[in-house]
Amino acid sequence: MAANSSNGEQQSPPKPPPLPSPLRFSKFFQSNMRILVTGGAGFIGSHLVDKLMENEKNEVIVVDNYFTGSKDNLRKWIGHPRFELIRHDVTEPLLVEVDQIYHLACPASPIFYKYNPVKTIKTNVIGTLNMLGLAKRVGARILLTSTSEVYGDPLIHPQPETYWGNVNPIGVRSCYDEGKRVAETLMFDYHRQHGIEIRIARIFNTYGPRMNIDDGRVVSNFIAQALRGEPLTVQKPGTQTRSFCYVSDMVNGLIRLMEGENTGPINIGNPGEFTMLELAETVKELINPKVEINMVENTPDDPRQRKPDITKAKELLGWEPKVKLRDGLPLMEEDFRLRLGVSKEK
Numbered sequence: 001m002a003a004n005s006s007n008g009e010q011q012s013p014p015k016p017p018p019l020p021s022p023l024r025f026s027k028f029f030q031s032n033m034r035i036l037v038t039g040g041a042g043f044i045g046s047h048l049v050d051k052l053m054e055n056e057k058n059e060v061i062v063v064d065n066y067f068t069g070s071k072d073n074l075r076k077w078i079g080h081p082r083f084e085l086i087r088h089d090v091t092e093p094l095l096v097e098v099d100q101i102y103h104l105a106c107p108a109s110p111i112f113y114k115y116n117p118v119k120t121i122k123t124n125v126i127g128t129l130n131m132l133g134l135a136k137r138v139g140a141r142i143l144l145t146s147t148s149e150v151y152g153d154p155l156i157h158p159q160p161e162t163y164w165g166n167v168n169p170i171g172v173r174s175c176y177d178e179g180k181r182v183a184e185t186l187m188f189d190y191h192r193q194h195g196i197e198i199r200i201a202r203i204f205n206t207y208g209p210r211m212n213i214d215d216g217r218v219v220s221n222f223i224a225q226a227l228r229g230e231p232l233t234v235q236k237p238g239t240q241t242r243s244f245c246y247v248s249d250m251v252n253g254l255i256r257l258m259e260g261e262n263t264g265p266i267n268i269g270n271p272g273e274f275t276m277l278e279l280a281e282t283v284k285e286l287i288n289p290k291v292e293i294n295m296v297e298n299t300p301d302d303p304r305q306r307k308p309d310i311t312k313a314k315e316l317l318g319w320e321p322k323v324k325l326r327d328g329l330p331l332m333e334e335d336f337r338l339r340l341g342v343s344k345e346k
């Protein structure tokens, strides 16, 4: 069946999708669904693996180069008969027989993706090409975790999928946002030219347990600072907004998208919108009312506003987020307390 784009346009690929392994059609074939998760040792990836492993009919293979991820995030699955972990960099070709590919591999925190921008571009472009080549070879369906950063510093608010964005092509964030835009282009070109079954999720800011404590993103920074009794560093002007999605909602959205019939791109995020000052005030109130809030310098090209229009996700996937920021923050606080060894004052 031809998939629909989220814009409602009929996407009729000129070629039929590559055939899955003939064993899939064999009457007595006993194998489980084999699912590859690139970047599965990272924050969202490891939660996705947990959810996929709940289904006894799934076998999960993770490939990760451990740049920002860690084996520790997957420790409960290591040694499990339906789980395999491979140290591999997606900029190198990979040959594995799989039915689905969740392609997440890419550093996501601005500090980390700006650290080696050329590597970030290679990961987005060559890494995505390699995963599309694999999808074509084995007839797998592939889902790309794109980003709200494809909208750049958006001039339309909230952002629908039809918005083409306002992106600086030569700025310090371009390795990531332009990298993801090319990755989306590659996905659609493989879909049109080779009939690959594709899914594109545009993920908006996601938070939750297992984020790296020194990841550098705003929610992890504020929670770690509040627990350490350090001032919360709000980057100027503090009126910039973000919309924060709890990780379990995100994982459910990604699986819905993979299992459904729509190529996307589809925004997956929580439309609750907060300024960074509001976020700091909330963290202060919930975690440590004694900490100060410090205004610090910002970095170039920081988007001034961001909020997903999730009409398509609701209509096409029957998905919407359930966890409110005020309910999600304490769940993350608990995990950070454990890892930082800071117990709650009674």
Ligand SMILES: NC(=O)c1ccc[n+]([C@@H]2O[C@H](COP(=O)([O-])OP(=O)(O)OC[C@H]3O[C@@H](n4cnc5c(N)ncnc54)[C@H](O)[C@@H]3O)[C@@H](O)[C@H]2O)c1
Binding pocket: 038, 039, 040, 041, 042, 043, 044, 045, 063, 064, 065, 066, 067, 068, 069, 070, 088, 089, 090, 091, 103, 104, 105, 106, 107, 108, 109, 123, 127, 145, 146, 147, 148, 202, 203, 204, 205, 206, 207
């Ligand atoms: N978390 C968010 O708010 C957010 C928002 C938008 C999009 N995304 C996308 O979701 C995906 C996961 O994000 P995350 O927050 O879990 O980030 P993360 O940094 O925790 O995870 C990324 C994982 O990819 C691995 N990786 C990086 N480069 C690789 C390479 N070349 N080869 C193999 N593995 C590599 C890292 O080691 C890490 O385990 C990314 O594609 C990111 O762009 C995340």
Ligand SMILES: O=c1ccn([C@@H]2O[C@H](COP(=O)(O)OP(=O)(O)O[C@H]3OC[C@@H](O)[C@H](O)[C@H]3O)[C@@H](O)[C@H]2O)c(=O)[nH]1
Binding pocket: 107, 108, 109, 110, 146, 147, 148, 149, 203, 204, 205, 216, 217, 218, 219, 221, 222, 233, 234, 235, 236, 240, 242, 276, 298, 299, 302, 303
């Ligand atoms: O300590 C901090 C860190 C960040 N910030 C501010 O918080 C906002 C959010 O910054 P983050 O670094 O968490 O994340 P960004 O929204 O810039 O990028 C994010 O969005 C889309 C994803 O694709 C990226 O992977 C993700 O990191 C920015 O306005 C930033 O200036 C602070 O005020 N203080």
